Amino acid sequence: MADLNSLIAAEDSKSADGTLPEEALPEPRSQGKLVLRKFLRHKLAMICTGILLLLVLTVIIMPIFWPHSYEDSSFPSFAKPSADYPLGTTQVGKEMVSQILRGTQYSLLIALVVSIIATTIGTIFGAMAGYLRGFTDSAISRVTDLFLIVPQIAAAAILAKVFGGGSWYIVAMVLAAFGWMPIARIARAEAMSLSQREFVDAARASGAGTFHIVFKHLVPNMVGLITVNATLAVAQAVLIEAALSFIGLGVQLPDTSLGRVILENYAQLQNRPALFFGPFIVLVLISLTINFIGDGLRDAFDPRQRRMKA
16 A cells, blocks of 8 residues: 555656656665565464464473473372373473473474584585586585485484484584585575576676675575575474484483484373373474475565465
8 A cells, every 4th residue: 555655646746757756756675675575474474483483482481480390300100180290290200391391492403503504515515516517516416416315314313323322413413414415406506597697797707706706696696595495404304303313313311302202202102192292292383383484485585476375
């Protein structure tokens, strides 16, 4: 409505020769504002953003006020859900809500570290390969293909066991080492397309070096692509880490994660379902919300996306 009113006002303010004065022209919107507006109109993505933010704030703030510590194992074994133990207690006498809060903290921390490292490596390798081409492109592409054919979960399980005994940061580093390849492929294709644009030719003509062109011209123009893939990498890392921990090859005590909590209570699925479904529902909720946020970001950054999805 505001745009329509500004156009009507501009039409009324035309000069005698039919041209518009500069002050009557509607103010152009920046790319960032357009992306933000499209994302805010994506209802499902906004709902999921609110849920994820609420979940993150809960796992950060709630442990401060929660009366039970995740390290305390002095509670009765397999206590039924009650006011004191909303989800009951585990076989070793640990309160379940505190275990879920701590496990969610570690799972999100691992996923965030994996996403940042994998996105950085993939973007740099992909941009360099797409811009330089030739031998550099062939070498990076072959390394990418080699990593892609290696089973990620199996390799991550072996390396995590060899190098760290299941410490959360070792698991995060190993997952990042096997998570950058899809981003590198997408960044390579985008860099190849951008390297043919006029602004890159102008940078070359002005004497700009390779690193200047890649990091000052190509990478900033891939920010939408990078943002979307970084978001989706978080969801993927949460699930892969949970899978590793569930089979006993991921995070080990005293560290924990949602996958580790699910593993410890998997045997109680039929008799005490709250011990299993509590962390399982949180894990699914994190994965779904991040994926839907990624869909919203992809639609917002897509210039061909004209209609807003619900």
